[in-house]
Amino acid sequence: MLDVTLIISVGVALLLGYVLVNRKNKHQPLEPPLISSSIPVIGHLAAFIYYGLEYFASQSAKIPLPAFSLDMLFNKVYVIKSPELVSAVRRNHRSMSLEPLLTRTSECAGGITGPGLELLRGKESQGQGLGHHTVTTMRPTLLGQGLDEMNTKMMECVQKSVQELRTHRGTIDIYQWCTLAMTIASTDAIYGPLNPYKQRKVRDSYWEIENNLSYLMMDFAPWLIARKAWKGREYLSHAFLEYYEADGHLNSSQLAYTRWKTQLDGGARLEDIARLEAVMGLGILSNTVPSSYWAIFDLFSRPELLKQARDEIRQHAMSVNAEGLHTVDLAAVQEKCPLLLACLQETLRLRSNSAQLRVMFEDTMLGESCLVKAGSILLMPSAVINRSESAWGNDAESFDPQRFIDPEDRRTKASGFMSFGASPHICAGRHFATGEIIALMTMLILQFDICPVGGEWVEPPINVNAVAASLSPPIGQTPVNISEREEFKGVEWNYRLTPGKGRHGLIIG
Numbered sequence: 001m002l003d004v005t006l007i008i009s010v011g012v013a014l015l016l017g018y019v020l021v022n023r024k025n026k027h028q029p030l031e032p033p034l035i036s037s038s039i040p041v042i043g044h045l046a047a048f049i050y051y052g053l054e055y056f057a058s059q060s061a062k063i064p065l066p067a068f069s070l071d072m073l074f075n076k077v078y079v080i081k082s083p084e085l086v087s088a089v090r091r092n093h094r095s096m097s098l099e100p101l102l103t104r105t106s107e108c109a110g111g112i113t114g115p116g117l118e119l120l121r122g123k124e125s126q127g128q129g130l131g132h133h134t135v136t137t138m139r140p141t142l143l144g145q146g147l148d149e150m151n152t153k154m155m156e157c158v159q160k161s162v163q164e165l166r167t168h169r170g171t172i173d174i175y176q177w178c179t180l181a182m183t184i185a186s187t188d189a190i191y192g193p194l195n196p197y198k199q200r201k202v203r204d205s206y207w208e209i210e211n212n213l214s215y216l217m218m219d220f221a222p223w224l225i226a227r228k229a230w231k232g233r234e235y236l237s238h239a240f241l242e243y244y245e246a247d248g249h250l251n252s253s254q255l256a257y258t259r260w261k262t263q264l265d266g267g268a269r270l271e272d273i274a275r276l277e278a279v280m281g282l283g284i285l286s287n288t289v290p291s292s293y294w295a296i297f298d299l300f301s302r303p304e305l306l307k308q309a310r311d312e313i314r315q316h317a318m319s320v321n322a323e324g325l326h327t328v329d330l331a332a333v334q335e336k337c338p339l340l341l342a343c344l345q346e347t348l349r350l351r352s353n354s355a356q357l358r359v360m361f362e363d364t365m366l367g368e369s370c371l372v373k374a375g376s377i378l379l380m381p382s383a384v385i386n387r388s389e390s391a392w393g394n395d396a397e398s399f400d401p402q403r404f405i406d407p408e409d410r411r412t413k414a415s416g417f418m419s420f421g422a423s424p425h426i427c428a429g430r431h432f433a434t435g436e437i438i439a440l441m442t443m444l445i446l447q448f449d450i451c452p453v454g455g456e457w458v459e460p461p462i463n464v465n466a467v468a469a470s471l472s473p474p475i476g477q478t479p480v481n482i483s484e485r486e487e488f489k490g491v492e493w494n495y496r497l498t499p500g501k502g503r504h505g506l507i508i509g
């Protein structure tokens, strides 16, 4: 479990930066109750180091309060459990920031140091520098025309990977397959013909970083204690430097181009732009890949639901012409087949184990009776909030996609759904990722039967060291047999996208 500990280094490192300076030990009556530990002084910190983020979820289960405080020695952590307080956090977003975590990631996972890092950090307190500006300018590129263009390329790649399954013989590790298919589709759509991730060694370097991120985030002699991830980071950054030197970004997506331009105009060196793009892989891939795997797992392991989702698409979004060409209109899937998206959201709700982290800059009242103090850390664990009964009812623990179909109270549910984060830091890539997973699932459920070797879908253990992943990837293999469904064996498929239909009706926090 030592590895799990390292997860914490993300939080602890942040704390160290802010804590020692800002620590205020006195606990005030309006602050969430301070929970004592059986081991005085270091108990919570030691447990956090041992259990990682799971410690907050397990404490939350034991403590029947909407919020509580833990003295983590260096700093105070407020754990927010209730959707009502999440709404208050959103309303008070100006007194807190996610930026310190993003800057820290650029430093540790990207290797950006010195003036380049200062440029990203910007204004000392709130981190409104180039890092923040780069995220802000990329948001519009993940909507509208920019999204449409990426979706077109992404669809081509997903379809190619799926069609290759038709001739595949023997078993396949479905997680490995998702990893390759989604990595190629996502990055080709973003980086264009010179996409560095086309090279096997670049992909391997990225996954080396991803799988050992917790070690890199310790930022202690990474060349020694996180050697493979550190070498991966250097290789990936260098590959991006070559990409820019070859003008790859001039023939890429609006997203890749805008990120490069914003940083160039902001005074960043090309080497640091390349390093930041290596970090961007964490945003692009670390969630999309495991989410696609769990979406397959959760739907194919429920034959009744699978049949309903398949029938819905066949009825409302598929047509066959005189030549026998089967066309599936993904805009119709979006508009007339709500079950598939509902299944994906239910997977995201129940599988997400991220914790949205904010550093407090000002003393703030959340609602009328919850005081959070400057210099502290606010944590909103999605594994807890996503299962809260006040948002989802007393069957919150069970997998029921119906709760996302025409939900009566979107606002309450939004505060109980943290899988894409919390406003104003809601995931910028959610429509792109959703479109990609929905396209993949549509193709798979229409065309294939997927059966695990041994006949049972057995829940695999998860890799808690992949700390950038909201939905932890599985450890080990998930071998399955994939066969073309008799009903459509040998037919030709055409999947159609409609410009302007790239946004999905997601519930977001």
Ligand code: HEM
Pocket: 098, 135, 283, 284, 285, 287, 288, 291, 348, 354, 356, 357, 418, 419, 420, 421, 422, 423, 424, 425, 426, 427, 428, 429, 430, 432, 433, 434, 470
């Ligand atoms: C299923 C896939 C995905 C999931 C579950 C996911 C989840 C998240 C979460 C939990 C956050 C943190 C928000 C917070 O702290 O409140 C986030 C932020 C972010 N995500 Fe995603 N993400 C996914 C895919 C993507 C993709 C494909 C991209 C880019 C193409 C992307 C870009 C971003 C960016 C830029 C942010 C930072 C937003 C900000 O700081 O304002 N994400 N995402």
